[in-house]
Amino acid sequence: MSTAKLAVPMVSRAGALAAMIALVGLLPWLSGRDPAWSVLRAQSAEGEVSPEALAAVRERLGLDAGPLGLLGQWLAGLVSGDAGTSWVSGKPVLPGLLGGLGVSLTLMGGAIAVALVVAAMLAARVLADASHGEVRHRSGASAAMFTAVPEFVLGSGLMVVFAVWLRWAPPYGWAGPENLVLPAVAMGVPAGGLLGRLLHDGLQSAAAEPWTRTWLVLGGGRATIAMGVLRRALPALLPQLALVVVGLLGGAVAVEELFAIPGVGRLALGAALSQDLPTLQAALLALLVLGVLAGTAVGLAQVLLLGPALRGASVPAAAEVRTEPGxxxxxxxxxxxxxxxxxxxxxxxxxxTAVDTSLRLAAPSWAHPFGAxxxxxxxxxxxxxxxxxxxxxxxxxxxxxxxxxxxxxxxxxxxxxxxxxxxxxxxxxxxxxxxxxxxxxxxxxxxxxxxxxxxxxxxxxxxxxxxxxxxxxxxxxxxxxxxxxxxxxxxxxxxxxxxxxxxxxxxxxxxxxxxxxxxxxxxxxxxxxxxxxxxxxxxxxxxxxxxxxxxxxxxxxxxxxxxxxxxxxxxxxxxxxxxx
Structure with a gap:
């Protein structure tokens, strides 16, 4: 494959980012509401909206330039480091966005660390079998079940058990390292289950290929064969890692809201619910850029892992190993x-819909098995x-x-x-x-x-x-x-x-x-x-x-x-x- 073909994914991601930037930049007009009216309502829900007040807002924010003109102004502001002004607080968006981005990146880093540990634990048995030259058709059911519970559901359960009942961790806030544990586990375990399942299947398929037996006959050591199987399986799995990171970006919104973490996901959610479109634009753009950067980084890692001989070649996937459920x-x-x-x-x-105020937060009983x-x-x-x-x-x-x-x-x-x-x-x-x-x-x-x-x-x-x-x-x-x-x-x-x-x-x-x-x-x-x-x-x-x-x-x-x-x-x- 030529250098031009290698550049196709980069061009595709750049085009996708450009299209999404345009969509985000045009949100005030695509919403079907007058941006000036939205600004006044966001700043004062009870205030009277007069034509004079609307005209003043349009002049102050340059809204008379039209959708394309304002999109250009917004892009120019981003280049100069100005992400706009919040319609609710009247403060610049960028400082709050950068603070939230730092929190979200810390949370994602912890979640990725948890995910890698979980994935390694789930795939360890298959890799150990491969180092002995054995292929046991394990179903991977345990890895699959780790992905069964969404982040916000797992986080809710963790909060009840470890924060409320056992009091081992704080339930809310972002005051110190102890606040990172439960959210990182809530995000990292499902992601680790998905990575573990993919790695499990990839290692099992790579270990079944004839070259592993050849290496054994030639006296290859267990560590050498295990590393060979791992390197054979990883290039085909790396593109899935980008999807895992994208999933973490989505999961971060719910987890940050659940644990009251002041990250960019919670910032975006609050802006969407309050119709603070400048803040929402900046937060969405940050999430999209993170997703594109993750995909680009994974693509570069795949090229480096393949090595010079295969960098331009089409690498076949390992043969699929069928397993029947027990x-x-x-x-x-x-x-x-x-x-x-x-x-x-x-x-x-x-x-x-029946309401009985005497049963407010009533515990489970025979009459109400799940409580009230x-x-x-x-x-x-x-x-x-x-x-x-x-x-x-x-x-x-x-x-x-x-x-x-x-x-x-x-x-x-x-x-x-x-x-x-x-x-x-x-x-x-x-x-x-x-x-x-x-x-x-x-x-x-x-x-x-x-x-x-x-x-x-x-x-x-x-x-x-x-x-x-x-x-x-x-x-x-x-x-x-x-x-x-x-x-x-x-x-x-x-x-x-x-x-x-x-x-x-x-x-x-x-x-x-x-x-x-x-x-x-x-x-x-x-x-x-x-x-x-x-x-x-x-x-x-x-x-x-x-x-x-x-x-x-x-x-x-x-x-x-x-x-x-x-x-x-x-x-x-x-x-x-x-x-x-």
Whole structure:
């Protein structure tokens, strides 16, 4: 591969960053509201908005220049070190942004350290087997379960157990190193589980290749073989590391809000909810730049790891090693799904809106198995009705994402937009839609759908390429068949079923993304029963009534575990489906 081809990812990331900068810079106009009116309302919600006051704000902020003119002014200000002035506080945005960025980078550094430790522990047995020349087809189920619980759910559980019950760590704030532990573990464990699963599979596949036995016969030492297997597996896994960092950026928003950490994620969330668009613009730009820099750094690391001989070559992935789930692995989805179904049905038989002030924060009892919330409403009822609402919205999003991904995946040159969308966490998309549409179910659904189509489009594009390369397609073309006929009769029937199964497997994950946006206040609004919102409403009372936090936490953990268990025990894939 030439130097020009190596530069393609760099150009793609630069183009993606330019497009996102333009989107962020035009937020005041894309929101559909008069920026001058938004400034006055942000600074004084009770004040009278007169034409004279609006004219004064437009003149002071240069809003009469129009959207493109103000975008140019905003970009020029960024170059000169001016990120604008907050519409709420009236203070410069940049000092607060830099302070929050330092906090977020410290938190991400701790989370990455935790993730690497978890990944190394999960992959250690496979690497030890490889150093002895053995290949044991381990399923990697333990690694998969580490990824089952989202960051904000795991953080809620850690806070209840270690901060409230055991009092080993402070629950809130950013006063010292002790405040880093729980948030870093909450972010690092799911990321480490994902890295561990990928590393586990990559090491297992690399250890099964013939060269490892050759090295053993020639007297290679255990350490030498282990390092060879590790180096063989890492280049193909490094691109996934960039996605892990992107996931950490999204998880940081929820974790910073949960633990009241003054990072850039919490700054962006507060700005989105208060419609402080200059602050939101700067915070989103910082998150996007961090994501692009992470992808660039990982790409450079991959080039360095390959060495001079393979730097320009296409390195084949290690052969996939198939593992069949054991009895417990096959039973786990049924157990978790059954538990979710029982909670849902039991909750649907109760009234989620009935208020009894005498039951405020009541502990679990026979009459109220999950207790009551701060208003005296039955938590089990709200969990049951919230499950139905969340699943219905997630199903609609999944259907739309499947249709969009299938259509766009058939188009040539889709890899660039897919790479851009994959670099945007759902939480960041939620912040953008909150600025454009306001917080609510519609905004949350649009945010999740805006990123959910990309993996399905990538899957579709890969399947189409593979199908078009088959012998019978070439024979059909030789016999005079047209492209449209081949697409209808051969390609689409082969592509649609695996992509549909892929979409269904993503449905629980879509539900979790919706819940995370609800937890942050970007999704469903009170008094709607929604799992993320339930957890958010209970957090202020975590020390008085930890059971009110644990109930939605356990429900979300069951959903995450069910998603992982189903994906781990699905039917053996065909060659066409392995690209997903």
């Amino acid at each position: 009895r417990w692995g096959r039973a786990l989805p049924v157990m978790l799904g059954g538990a979710l179904l029982i909670v849902t049905v039991a909750g649907l038989l109760r009234d989620p 919330d701060a208003l005296g409403r039955d938590v089990l009822a709200r969990l049951g009705h919230g499950a139905v609402r969340t699943v219905l919205v997630a199903a609609a999003i999944t259907a739309v994402s499947f249709a969009v991904g299938l259509v766009l995946g058939l188009l040539p040159g889709i890899s660039g937009p897919v790479e851009v969308i994959n670099a945007v966490p759902p939480v960041v998309a939620g912040l953008l839609t909150a600025a454009l549409l306001g917080p609510g179910v519609l905004g949350a659904a649009v945010a999740v759908a805006a990123v959910a189509w990309a993996p399905l489009a990538a899957h579709t594009a890969a399947l189409v390429r593979e199908e078009l390369a088959t012998t019978y397609i070439r024979a059909s073309r030789t016999s005079g068949a047209g492209s449209g006929w081949i697409m209808r009769k051969h390609v689409l029937p082969a592509v649609i079923p695996p992509v549909a199964r892929h979409a269904l497997l993503r449905l629980p994950g879509v539900a979790l993304h919706l819940s995370s946006l609800g937890f942050l206040g970007l999704g469903a609004q009170p008094p709607t029963p929604e799992w993320g919102l339930l957890l958010s409403e209970s957090m202020p009372y975590v020390e008085r009534a930890p059971w009110a936090v644990l109930s939605p936490t356990l429900a979300l953990a069951l959903l995450g575990g069910f998603a992982i268990a189903v994906s781990a025990t699905r039917a053996p894939r065909t060659g066409r489906e392995s690209v997903a």
